[in-house]
Amino acid sequence: SDVDILAGLQPTQKDAFRANFTKAILWTDMSQHFAKLAQLKSKISHFGTANPAKFYINIDGRSISSVLLFLLHVADISNPAKPAPIFVEWCDRCLNEFFAQGDAEKKAFLPVSPMCDRDVTVKSDSQLGFIKFIVRPSFVLLSDLMPRVVDEILPVLESNLKYWEDQKIKGEEERNDTPQAVGSSK
Numbered sequence: 001s002d003v004d005i006l007a008g009l010q011p012t013q014k015d016a017f018r019a020n021f022t023k024a025i026l027w028t029d030m031s032q033h034f035a036k037l038a039q040l041k042s043k044i045s046h047f048g049t050a051n052p053a054k055f056y057i058n059i060d061g062r063s064i065s066s067v068l069l070f071l072l073h074v075a076d077i078s079n080p081a082k083p084a085p086i087f088v089e090w091c092d093r094c095l096n097e098f099f100a101q102g103d104a105e106k107k108a109f110l111p112v113s114p115m116c117d118r119d120v121t122v123k124s125d126s127q128l129g130f131i132k133f134i135v136r137p138s139f140v141l142l143s144d145l146m147p148r149v150v151d152e153i154l155p156v157l158e159s160n161l162k163y164w165e166d167q168k169i170k171g172e173e174e175r176n177d178t179p180q181a182v183g184s185s186k
Contacts, residue, residue: 027070088163095123131160131164136161139154
């Protein structure tokens with residue numbers, strides 16, 4: 001189709017749109033996650049969040065952009081914070097995508113990226129780490145800006161974390177119940 005969503009914009013507006021759109025995509029890059037989280041924590045610390053409404057009034061324009069980009073990033077990593085069974089379905093979809101990447105990396109004789117090797121990645125472990133070190137801290141920070149997150153999202157996230165902890169135990173029990181080949185060590 002020949003639809004140009006930017007058709008009515010001036011060249012400078014198109015350039016600004018492209019720059020902002022690119023910046024938004026790059027904000028979802030996990031390699032920048034911890035640095036971006038630290039930047040936002042610093043801004044929140046500087047402007048305060050005892051009253052989120054005052055935070056939004058006091059924050060400067062560039063910082064508002066960071067908050068909006070952070071919201072996009074949190075949305076991008078939010079699958080583990082969705083209710084059952086949606087969080088499991090999205091986990092499977094994401095891991096299938098990662099495994100396809102890992103398969104392509106193996107085929108090209110490249111090092112396999114973390115969480116992309118179907119032969120070594122354990123689903124429950126991947127989710128436990130993702131939730132504990134990436135998703136939960138992000139939503140806790142988001143709760144400083146949006147207090148409803150504490151009551152509406154964090155309990156779902158904790159329930160899903162418990163689900164993956166139970167899955168890990170179940171998987172370990174199943175591995176322990178599997179007979180070992182003669183001469184193998186466990």
